[in-house]
Amino acid sequence: MRSAWIIAKRDLGSFFNSPIFYVVTTVFLIIYSFIFFNILNFFSFQSFQAGQLQAMGINLNLNEMVIEPSLQNMSVILLMIIPIITMRSFADEKKMKTFRLLLSSPVHLREIILGKFLACMIVVAVMILISSYSVGFLFLLGEPEPGPVITGYLGVLLMAGCFVSVGIFASSLTDNQIIAAVLTFGFSLFMWVIGWGAQAAGSTTGQVLQYISIVDHLERFLKGLVNTSDLVYYLSFILFNLFLCHRVLDSNRWR
Amino acid sequence: MIEVENLTKHYGPRRAINNLTFQVAQGEVVGFLGPNGAGKSTTMNILSCILPASSGTVRIQGYDTFEHSLEIRKMIGYLPETPPLYPDMSVRDYLMFAARVRGMTGKRTGNAVEKVIGSCSLTDVSHRIIGRLSKGYQQRVGLAQAMVHDPDILILDEPTIGLDPIQIIEIRKLIQELAASHTIILSSHILPEITQICQRVIIINEGEIAAVDSLEGLTASLRKSERLSLTVRNEAKQVEEKLNSLEQVLSVLPGEKNQFLLECELNSNLQDEIARLALENQWGLVELKPLSLTLEDIFLKLTIEEKDVQA
Structure with a gap:
């Protein structure tokens, strides 16, 4: 565990020293903020209308109408941006021949992988943390329920964890960062849209596809529900990818 | 260990x-x-x-x-x-x-x-x-x-x-x-x-x-012969001849500036003999020294000889 943290710290230093992190974070924040304020604008327009018409029974809820769609959109942006964060992990180590330093050190392979995963997760968490100014803003203006906000962010983090684990795995397959990024993006997107086939596939297969789909599990988190099956899905998704990464790196040595 | x-x-x-x-x-x-x-x-x-x-x-x-x-x-x-x-x-x-x-x-x-x-x-x-x-x-x-x-x-x-x-x-x-x-x-x-x-x-x-x-x-272990280097002052054509006439000398290779490379049999200790010849014939002895095999020679010998065998 100590070694994993040492490796994670080095990777973090390298992230915060490189322009990639700042460019990616800036792009992420601009797009997210644009979407967020559009949603907020739409909400205030609707609440203005509702006030004028004095329409009864219309439930204007900050959580449901602003935070939920914002986080949903955020997860789409993360899908596109995380491959760029994870692509360096192993691809760069292999290309720069620095991987031999780690391999000749008294460190288990799983600690190296965990270190890489931690570093990328911390970077993503920092980005999400900065973007949470938007929700802080809502707490200043109105009274959203804190419960679903917390579970919503937990869901987004877990989903980001899935993307990161895919990215780490893809990065172990190649020493080319671009290939790693494209593979990550492709596989993540596929896991996202796989649920769309549910309707055409018939009941049982449809349910399976629905469960496999990465995005389906996020919805319940956003609504404030922490379901064991969703937690198990995300955690096993992450562990499975890290396990594949371990297999790949281990078998590379035998070739 | x-x-x-x-x-x-x-x-x-x-x-x-x-x-x-x-x-x-x-x-x-x-x-x-x-x-x-x-x-x-x-x-x-x-x-x-x-x-x-x-x-x-x-x-x-x-x-x-x-x-x-x-x-x-x-x-x-x-x-x-x-x-x-x-x-x-x-x-x-x-x-x-x-x-x-x-x-x-x-x-x-x-x-x-x-x-x-x-x-x-x-x-x-x-x-x-x-x-x-x-x-x-x-x-x-x-x-x-x-x-x-x-x-x-x-x-x-x-x-x-x-x-x-x-x-x-x-x-x-x-x-x-x-x-x-x-x-x-x-x-x-x-x-x-x-x-x-x-x-x-x-x-x-x-x-x-x-x-x-x-x-x-x-x-x-790689030395099958000894090598000597001889340098003389006077240009003497008979040097090569005389050296070749020595029994234990396998070959004489004239180098630059009156230098000769001699390949002799192992443990022949020819230095005395050559020095005597040089004095007698007034070659003007400048240098006479044994050459040891460098690592480079060994390396080439080992890696190239093997190739020759395979070829």
């Missing part, structure tokens, strides 16, 4: 090394010598537990590389052909990382890094970014990285490659200093380097050991 037995490594269908067996004693400095692609780096990668062997065993201080690789990795400092440097880190940060990832903790880490920065003459550049350093400094950082955790065994893959002559001398000196307290295995293309640093040479060719011996042993 390093014991290597029947070590074989395949990369797919290609056999990189075949049945290597050798020992390296505690405190010894051993040189790996061989042409490119002979299997030196592969052997070193296996010794430092980066690659598993296809068959055969390596035991280091009694530990097997396969079963107790973590213990072995603690004792080993490894400098690969390309130093494993993160170009975006400063020298000091990088060495701190290398020390920590190799298991050093607390204050010891800082002290060890300071020590190694001093001994590798990196003090002036310790705050600079590795990517901006010259090749020579980068190589030194690579060497520092291998010894920062004070390992018993150093495995250095071509430690002086790409350096200028002054830097080579510096690194060589450093290795010689380290040799006092470490077991060192190093590979090199530069043959005189091995002569200067190593007590023993392992010559590898096409994945197999061509020779393991001390330098003197190698020279002696």
Whole structure:
């Protein structure tokens, strides 16, 4: 565990020293903020209308109408941006021949992988943390329920964890960062849209596809529900990818 | 103590090394010598537990590389052909990382890094970014990285490659200093380097050991004839003739400026005879000396003769 943290710290230093992190974070924040304020604008327009018409029974809820769609959109942006964060992990180590330093050190392979995963997760968490100014803003203006906000962010983090684990795995397959990024993006997107086939596939297969789909599990988190099956899905998704990464790196040595 | 037995490594269908067996004693400095692609780096990668062997065993201080690789990795400092440097880190940060990832903790880490920065003459550049350093400094950082955790065994893959002559001398000196307290295995293309640093040479060719011996042993075993060099002042055409008439002289090769290279039978001790001839015939003796076989000759002989046989 100590070694994993040492490796994670080095990777973090390298992230915060490189322009990639700042460019990616800036792009992420601009797009997210644009979407967020559009949603907020739409909400205030609707609440203005509702006030004028004095329409009864219309439930204007900050959580449901602003935070939920914002986080949903955020997860789409993360899908596109995380491959760029994870692509360096192993691809760069292999290309720069620095991987031999780690391999000749008294460190288990799983600690190296965990270190890489931690570093990328911390970077993503920092980005999400900065973007949470938007929700802080809502707490200043109105009274959203804190419960679903917390579970919503937990869901987004877990989903980001899935993307990161895919990215780490893809990065172990190649020493080319671009290939790693494209593979990550492709596989993540596929896991996202796989649920769309549910309707055409018939009941049982449809349910399976629905469960496999990465995005389906996020919805319940956003609504404030922490379901064991969703937690198990995300955690096993992450562990499975890290396990594949371990297999790949281990078998590379035998070739 | 390093014991290597029947070590074989395949990369797919290609056999990189075949049945290597050798020992390296505690405190010894051993040189790996061989042409490119002979299997030196592969052997070193296996010794430092980066690659598993296809068959055969390596035991280091009694530990097997396969079963107790973590213990072995603690004792080993490894400098690969390309130093494993993160170009975006400063020298000091990088060495701190290398020390920590190799298991050093607390204050010891800082002290060890300071020590190694001093001994590798990196003090002036310790705050600079590795990517901006010259090749020579980068190589030194690579060497520092291998010894920062004070390992018993150093495995250095071509430690002086790409350096200028002054830097080579510096690194060589450093290795010689380290040799006092470490077991060192190093590979090199530069043959005189091995002569200067190593007590023993392992010559590898096409994945197999061509020779393991001390330098003197190698020279002696390969010497089928003795060589003398004779230089005279006066231009005398009869010199060659007279030399050829000596019974034990196998061949005479006239060189530049009245120099002659003589190939004579082993233990013939012809110096007296030649000196007498020179005096009698007034050649004007300038120099008469025995030539010993250089490592370069040995190396070429071993690797080329073998090829000839195969061809």
